[in-house]
Amino acid sequence: MNVGIIGLGLIGGSLGLALKQRGWEGEIKGYDAKEVHGKKALELGIIDNLAGSLEELVEGADIVVVAVPVRAIPDLIVRVSSISREVIITDVGSVKSYILKEIQKRVGNRYIKYVPGHPIAGTEKSGPGAAEADLFEGKRVVLCQRGFREVEEMWETAGAIVEYLDPETHDKIFAAVSHLPHFVAYSLVEAIVMMEEEKDAFFRFVASGFRDFTRIASSDPVMWRDIFLTNKKAILQSLIFFRNALDKLESLIVMEDEEKLEELLRDIKEVRDRVIKGIK
């Protein structure tokens, strides 16, 4: 089974590296619109061969993985499917309904061998230099289309655990547990920037809690612009809950209700510690 990877950044690069180092049988070919990324990926042993065009990438591939920012995904899927009707196409985009809708806009009901995918893994870094062979080890990969054992096998070889969700449920869940936290982390840094003349003094005293808390605000801006724009509805719905939670905590402070405040903080700590135990 030969794999072609479009986009050799953190996720595409880590997938190539994982497959090559964990015994995937078959060629790993890569393609990146940024020439420098492609060369770097070849240099780092992320791919066996670098394709000079999409056509070259698709030729001989059994699976093509599209690993680019969300809004660039639908076009690439449609283009790959018009180069080959046989190849199985999957992607790694953090938003799924948008991609399916955009594909339908372009091809109507014509059948495309496409398995929507989303590996729940990443770091705040980007580019092929950030690729890690064990990035997916023990992590979940959500697929939204059953019946393609080849894609399951690919992710299992990379160390991941495959789960299925429908696209709408996927988008709602990740709006809450991933997109909202990113939205909030970006806003938190921006809030301090908005404190104007005082911000330099403020940033001087930033502690390690702030570093961890805002790590995700250091993620790739284009990737997150796309996620925010394409999962808008679900994110804005999560934001309503978040604003309600802010108001709830604020009102306990304003009312100086020390008993309820302590109880709420204690409950939150318990929930958080319980949830975190389940994550690697």
Add this chain to the structure above:
Amino acid sequence: MNVGIIGLGLIGGSLGLALKQRGWEGEIKGYDAKEVHGKKALELGIIDNLAGSLEELVEGADIVVVAVPVRAIPDLIVRVSSISREVIITDVGSVKSYILKEIQKRVGNRYIKYVPGHPIAGTEKSGPGAAEADLFEGKRVVLCQRGFREVEEMWETAGAIVEYLDPETHDKIFAAVSHLPHFVAYSLVEAIVMMEEEKDAFFRFVASGFRDFTRIASSDPVMWRDIFLTNKKAILQSLIFFRNALDKLESLIVMEDEEKLEELLRDIKEVRDRVIKGIK
């Protein structure tokens, strides 16, 4: 120079451990209202001797460090000062104006040898078992009263860098860079809890970004209840900026202003990366 530490939790315990392991000359005595904490601290080599009462702790001490939640600090400072007029008293509370105001309420203008202090270090853990000898290594300690070289020396021995701020500036800065992030992290977890029937499915897919982002929501509830209640005004002011930042980001998403959205995310990433470079 003998040091007496009241409260042998994460901060008090780490201070004892740091002084003992980094060549502080003089006895380290400890006292904790929780007997089990005191015994544990003795066992772990955090202190040389355990005092059975405040009087016993203060006897022979040159410096007394009060390392308990903020709202318990003023009483302890006043009690120590009435046991000995000579001993230098300092504390590690995250809020400073409140403590000074409460002391004044209790003793009026009677002079107390008190140096308000705040080490900018910590983890989300608590109790003597969480103490680390290098917790303060290279970290800042803010003091709000100059002229007490003994307190500076104590923190320098522990590996910290001493800086001075007035209490109001201190409280404003830490409302923005520490208290607001905690407020937001607690609210983020609570937002998902408020999503009711869906929350279990949501928490199942929580990724490592969420773990880092909400680490500080796992801090000691009593400590944070006290901080929120005693630095209320500055925290609520920071919250206004945070809500403005949320609105700003939201409106760019609602308007689908992709150019400005990408620019904002890019600017935030740059600020964050620049700020973080300055932190160990």
